Amino acid sequence: MREEASLRKDIPLLVREYLLNVLYPARCPVCDRPAPFGTDICPDCLMRLPVIGTxxxxxxxxxxxxxxxxxxxxxxxxxxxxxxxxxxxxxxxxxxxxxxxxxxxxxxxxxxxxxxxxxxxxxxxxxxxxxxxxxxxxxxxxxxxxxxxxxxxxxxxxxxxxxxxxxxxxxxxxxxxxxxxxxxxxxxxxxxxxxxxxxxxxxxxxxxxxxxxxxxxxxxxxxxxxxxxxxxxxxxxxxxxxxxxxxxxxx
Ligand SMILES: [Zn+2]
Ligand SMILES: [Zn+2]
The missing domain is CATH 3.40.50.2020 (Rossmann fold)
Structure with a gap:
């Protein structure tokens, strides 16, 4: 148990983040589907958002x-x-x-x-x-x-x-x-x-x-x-x- 914990701690943060992202990809709030890797909103969905003008x-x-x-x-x-x-x-x-x-x-x-x-x-x-x-x-x-x-x-x-x-x-x-x-x-x-x-x-x-x-x-x-x-x-x-x-x- 202790060994496992220390092993997990040894995994560099970036790798851990990468694995988390692969296992649990962030969903896009617009289409509600997994967003492209490393993002939390699809670029296309972002473009389509109805921003109010000036x-x-x-x-x-x-x-x-x-x-x-x-x-x-x-x-x-x-x-x-x-x-x-x-x-x-x-x-x-x-x-x-x-x-x-x-x-x-x-x-x-x-x-x-x-x-x-x-x-x-x-x-x-x-x-x-x-x-x-x-x-x-x-x-x-x-x-x-x-x-x-x-x-x-x-x-x-x-x-x-x-x-x-x-x-x-x-x-x-x-x-x-x-x-x-x-x-x-x-x-x-x-x-x-x-x-x-x-x-x-x-x-x-x-x-x-x-x-x-x-x-x-x-x-x-x-x-x-x-x-x-x-x-x-x-x-x-x-x-x-x-x-x-x-x-x-x-x-
Ligand atoms: Zn989307
Ligand atoms: Zn008003």
């Missing part, structure tokens, strides 16, 4: 027409947060990817998606200079059933790569909110308003970055931003993997 709402980052500064939603109901953006459109492909991460136990996809978000939002992170990164919390029961919070999985590589501290315990989900898919915009906002709170006694710095998987109506990010603002944050930003533009997504 014509974005100055508040929520949703795609807008050339002449518009804000999208209709933000013009009508200014969000609580300072500004933010989602990187990819929530199209059919991204719906499959996010469903694999959330409902099929593909926890490791969070790390790949978080890295992609970081790579595309480096400029914003340098401008915003958040002091902490806070993933949107899910209800403890849901986290227990799923085994993880997908927003935390996405936020972790963003924190590691940017050197900004991750605060996964700062926000808490107070009450269980049912699936929001079938609710109207107004219902979503009232449903969420009291569902997210800052952990009692926790310190909240001036500049906070909230990370979530999908931004649709903004109800969740706004609820998080409201709680953070009430606890002392002055600038609240958000990054999400996906953003659903109203015209593309049926709520």
């Amino acid at each position: 014509r974005r709402c100055a508040k929520c980052g949703k795609p807008v027409e050339d002449f518009e500064k804000y999208c209709e939603d933000c013009a009508k109901n200014p969000p609580v947060y300072t500004c933010g953006l989602g990187i990819f459109l929530y199209d059919e492909q991204m719906k499959r990817t996010m469903a694999l991460l959330k409902y099929k136990g593909r926890r490791e996809y969070g790390a790949v998606l978080g890295r992609l978000v970081y790579e595309r939002a480096r400029g914003e992170l340098l401008r915003w200079r958040p002091q902490i990164i806070v993933p949107v919390p899910i209800h403890p029961e849901r986290k227990k059933a799923r085994g993880y919070n997908q927003a935390e999985e996405i936020a972790r590589p963003i924190a590691a790569l940017s050197g900004i501290r991750l605060s996964p315990e700062l926000l808490v989900r107070r009450e269980r909110t049912g699936p929001m898919k079938k609710l109207s915009r107004a219902e979503r906002f009232s449903n969420m308003r009291n569902a997210i709170a800052v952990r009692p006694g926790a310190f909240v710095p001036d500049r906070v970055l909230v990370v979530d998987d999908i931004y649709t109506t903004g109800a969740t990010v706004n609820a998080a931003a409201g709680a953070l603002r009430d606890a002392g944050a002055r600038q609240i930003y958000f990054l999400s993997v996906c953003i659903g533009a109203g015209f593309m997504v049926t709520y």
Whole structure:
């Protein structure tokens, strides 16, 4: 037994990594098949991801027409947060990817998606200079059933790569909110308003970055931003993997 352990220790790290990669190749979050050796996303799949262009709402980052500064939603109901953006459109492909991460136990996809978000939002992170990164919390029961919070999985590589501290315990989900898919915009906002709170006694710095998987109506990010603002944050930003533009997504 001892001999076997020491033998295993003698195998150089690179070889061990190679063997692990052969035995358990990383899966691609887009096609859900083993990714080419040494990668965690197929180059072709990466190319096909629906990156949102530069014509974005100055508040929520949703795609807008050339002449518009804000999208209709933000013009009508200014969000609580300072500004933010989602990187990819929530199209059919991204719906499959996010469903694999959330409902099929593909926890490791969070790390790949978080890295992609970081790579595309480096400029914003340098401008915003958040002091902490806070993933949107899910209800403890849901986290227990799923085994993880997908927003935390996405936020972790963003924190590691940017050197900004991750605060996964700062926000808490107070009450269980049912699936929001079938609710109207107004219902979503009232449903969420009291569902997210800052952990009692926790310190909240001036500049906070909230990370979530999908931004649709903004109800969740706004609820998080409201709680953070009430606890002392002055600038609240958000990054999400996906953003659903109203015209593309049926709520
Ligand atoms: Zn692929
Ligand atoms: Zn907007």
